[in-house]
Every structure is written in C-alpha cells, then in structure tokens.
Amino acid sequence: xxxxxxxxxxxxxxxxxxxxxxxxxxxxxxxxxxxxxxxxxxxxxxxxxxxxxxxxxxxxxxxxxxxxxxxxxxxxxxxxxxxxxxxxxxxxxxxxxxxxxxxxxxxxxxxxxxxxxxxxxxxxxxxxxxxxxxxxxxxxxxxxxxxxxxxxxxxxxxxxxxxxxxxxxxxxxxxxxxxxxxxxxxxxxxxxxxxxxxxxxxxxxxxxxxxxxxxxxxxxxxxxxxxxxxxxxxxxxxxxxxxxxxxxxxxxxxx
Numbered sequence: 001x002x003x004x005x006x007x008x009x010x011x012x013x014x015x016x017x018x019x020x021x022x023x024x025x026x027x028x029x030x031x032x033x034x035x036x037x038x039x040x041x042x043x044x045x046x047x048x049x050x051x052x053x054x055x056x057x058x059x060x061x062x063x064x065x066x067x068x069x070x071x072x073x074x075x076x077x078x079x080x081x082x083x084x085x086x087x088x089x090x091x092x093x094x095x096x097x098x099x100x101x102x103x104x105x106x107x108x109x110x111x112x113x114x115x116x117x118x119x120x121x122x123x124x125x126x127x128x129x130x131x132x133x134x135x136x137x138x139x140x141x142x143x144x145x146x147x148x149x150x151x152x153x154x155x156x157x158x159x160x161x162x163x164x165x166x167x168x169x170x171x172x173x174x175x176x177x178x179x180x181x182x183x184x185x186x187x188x189x190x191x192x193x194x195x196x197x198x199x200x201x202x203x204x205x206x207x208x209x210x211x212x213x214x215x216x217x218x219x220x221x222x223x224x225x226x227x228x229x230x231x232x233x234x235x236x237x238x239x240x241x242x243x244x245x246x247x248x249x250x251x252x253x254x255x
Contacts, residue, residue: 003059004079009067012058013051013080017043020113020255021086023077024050025097027119027232028140028178029152029159029170031057034094038234041242046249049084051076053096054173057162061169068176073100074107081111088255092116092197094158095207095231096178099123102185105192113255114195116245119231121210122186122217134179141174158232189217196221197248201229201236222248 003010014032016039024035032050039048052059054068054076062068077100081089091112093101098120105112124130143151148167152159164170196218200211202225215223224244229236 002083004076004083006072006076006079007067009054009062010060011051011054011076011080013049013083014039015047015049015084017045017047019046021047021049021081021084021089022249023081023086023089023091023101024048025077025091025093025100026050026053026056026162027093027095027097027158028174029056029155029162030094031162031164033057033162034158034232034235037238038242038245041238042246042249047084047086049080049086049089051080053100053177055166055169055171055177056173057164061166061172065172065176068172070100070103070177070181073177074104077104078108078111087111088113090114090116090249090252090255092118093120094118094234095120099185100177102188105194106184106188109193112194114197114248114252115192116197116199116248117214118199119201119204119207119211119233121207122189122214123180123183125183125186130180130183137174137179140178141171144168144171144174156231157235189214190219192218192220194220195248195252197224197245198222199224199226199233199241199244201226201231201233203228203230204233207231
C-alpha cells in the first residue's frame with residue numbers, strides 16, 4: 001500500500017489513472033474508500049488521488065496530539081501531490097475534507113487549478129459559533145474514547161462503511177483537525193481566484209446555509225444541489241454527483 005512518511009507519521013494514499021490530477025479528501029470519520037465511485041468514474045481521464053487523513057483508515061495514529069492539526073493536514077496533502085507527480089491539481093473534499101481543501105488553497109494557491117467543495121462549510125467568524133462547533137468535536141472525541149468504534153454506529157454512510165485502526169486516533173483527530181481555532185478560511189473566501197464547485201445534498205440541512213454563503217462570497221463559484229441526497233451526496237446519488245463533477249471539470253481546460 002502506498003504511503004508517504006512525514007516526520008515519522010505514515011500517511012496512506014492511492015493514485016489511480018493518468019492525466020490531470022484531482023486530489024480528493026474525505027470527511028471526518030470516513031476514509032478514501034468513500035471516493036471509490038468517483039475514482040471509477042474519473043480515472044480514465046484523470047489521475048485521481050485519494051488519501052486517509054491522520055488518525056483515519058490506513059494512515060498512522062500518532063500518540064502526540066500536537067501531530068494532528070490543520071497545518072499538518074495541509075502539508076500532508078502537498079506531500080501526497082508531490083509523490084503523485086502533480087505540481088497542480090483540482091483539489092476537492094467532503095465536509096472536513098472540503099474545509100481542508102480551502103485551507104490548502106490558502107497555503108498553496110499556486111498548486112490549485114480549481115476547488116470542489118462538497119457538503120462542507122468555511123468555518124465560523126463568530127467565536128461563539130466556533131465554540132459550539134468545537135463542543136461537538138469534543139463530544140465525538142469523548143465518545144470514541146469511551147465507546148471505541150461503537151461511537152460511530154449512528155454516523156453517516158461514508159463513516160459506517162469505513163475501516164479504521166484506532167479509535168484513539170480518531171479522537172485525537174477530532175480535537176486537532178475537526179475543531180476550529182480561527183476565522184482565516186472564512187475570511188479568505190472573497191480572495192479565491194480559481195473556479196469553485198460548491199455542491200450539497202438537498203437533505204443536508206446543516207450545510208445548506210454554508211453552501212449558499214460560499215457560493216455568494218466566492219467570486220467564481222458554481223452552486224449545485226443534488227436532489228434526494230444527504231451529507232454523503234456522492235454515495236446517496238452517485239450518478240447525479242458524478243455528472244455535476246464531470247460537467248465542472250469539462251469547463252476547466254487543461255492543468
């Protein structure tokens with residue numbers, strides 16, 4: 001299985017196909033498995049790179065909580081693109097993966113040809129709203145520490161179908177990567193200078209307003225709502241999801 005090693009932490013990825021690169025990042029508690037339908041649909045024309053974040057799937061779950069962060073995640077993404085031979089990519093993700101895709105753009109705008117933001121949000125400007133989000137992240141972490149993987153039984157399809165090696169790693173990822181600590185990402189939306197697909201399932205109530213906000217604030221954004229889909233819109237309605245992604249990619253030209 002392909003891995004990169006970063007300061008003693010092995011991070012799993014898989015690259016399939018050839019052509020312009022697409023980097024896909026999963027949501028919290030999911031893994032690269034959630035993108036299998038997109039890999040199958042796109043890898044005849046693109047080099048599709050999917051990966052497991054720290055604490056997830058086949059990637060390592062280091063004991064040090066300081067090794068789980070937005071910054072570490074962003075640099076894992078850069079290192080994976082390097083290993084895949086891609087100087088530039090369309091960067092996309094669902095939920096936490098979408099937020100990290102925005103964070104990646106802030107850190108490495110020269111490496112992003114376009115963004116695809118699925119069922120996600122840009123974080124919070126309000127300290128109070130951010131504190132509420134972080135309380136949710138702490139509940140998830142505490143549940144994993146108390147119940148192990150049983151704490152994931154009520155999660156969405158993309159999480160239930162994933163396989164992990166460490167509940168403790170997922171807990172540390174919740175505190176260091178799912179939790180948010182500033183408003184850098186949401187404040188940067190008007191400065192995004194690449195095409196952006198903002199897509200959401202019409203039943204994904206927690207992220208409908210965030211989708212509308214991003215579509216309004218990002219200058220070159222395309223908004224798509226997938227009917228009869230929830231948070232894992234790519235799994236709920238794969239044909240409609242893939243069609244929206246392929247239509248967006250077709251408009252981009254080469255990279």
